[in-house]
């Protein structure tokens with residue numbers, strides 16, 4: 001892993017309906033992310049927060065079946081540019097959310113620097129909807145589809161090209177709430193999924209070993225997109241769309257530690273931390289602890 005980290009906050013809450021997730025980056029900063037990673041010997045460049053536009057009426061603005069499309073698109077364009085600047089400065093981009101719609105901008109900025117970017121999607125959800133399949137119109141349920149090139153041009157064309165990632169370079173871990181259109185897409189495109197069922201049966205050790213094996217040969221970089229709702233709501237209560245029966249505290253640390261050992265992660269984002277729904281900043285603190293493991297705390 002690189003020794004320089006470029007941290008950027010994305011106070012985005014327009015990709016869904018629960019207010020408060022825009023305060024995720026502050027909560028994660030308050031939980032001590034910079035001090036924690038500095039202690040591990042990294043040089044931290046804090047790029048501050050991306051400016052997210054405010055819609056005229058903050059409730060339910062639908063455009064083409066997509067809630068707050070213009071503002072989500074513009075926020076993600078700004079994020080993509082900043083992420084590119086971080087990579088050009090030879091630093092590892094560490095992105096703090098914000099709702100999961102920000103993965104659209106993260107991946108748009110990151111993917112152009114790799115010819116075969118891999119993605120690990122650690123999440124209770126697939127986030128593989130388009131406006132045609134979405135039950136909600138919420139763009140935070142769509143970023144993985146958008147990054148495959150599916151959906152509205154205003155989202156898919158951010159960065160100037162459509163397909164940021166290939167379906168065979170994706171691994172979803174922790175899924176337990178997939179909509180029918182998402183299941184169809186997973187089948188159609190052959191996307192690799194370790195749902196909770198597989199995690200239960202195989203154990204996290206084997207899941208991560210297989211993930212590493214699966215991505216290692218064919219990718220030249222791997223982005224970790226970690227939605228805190230991948231963890232069980234008992235561990236991560238501060239999320240907008242909790243789903244029972246999630247990944248445990250130790251399973252998640254083990255996953256981060258094994259990814260650190262493999263040395264294959266080249267960028268990461270931690271999203272969906274909503275301090276208003278949280279209990280004494282527990283979820284933001286958990287995010288920072290997981291970052292500690294991802295960046296090598298066990299070894300230092």
Ligand SMILES: NC(=[NH2+])NCCC[C@H](N)C(=O)O
Pocket residue numbers: 099100101125127129134135136137138140141142177179227229241272
């Ligand atoms: N990033 C998230 N928390 N996504 C939740 C998505 C929930 C649901 N599948 C939807 O599309 O509306």
Ligand SMILES: [Mn+2]
Pocket residue numbers: 123124125227229230241
């Ligand atoms: Mn989720």
Ligand SMILES: [Mn+2]
Pocket residue numbers: 100123125127140227
């Ligand atoms: Mn998600």
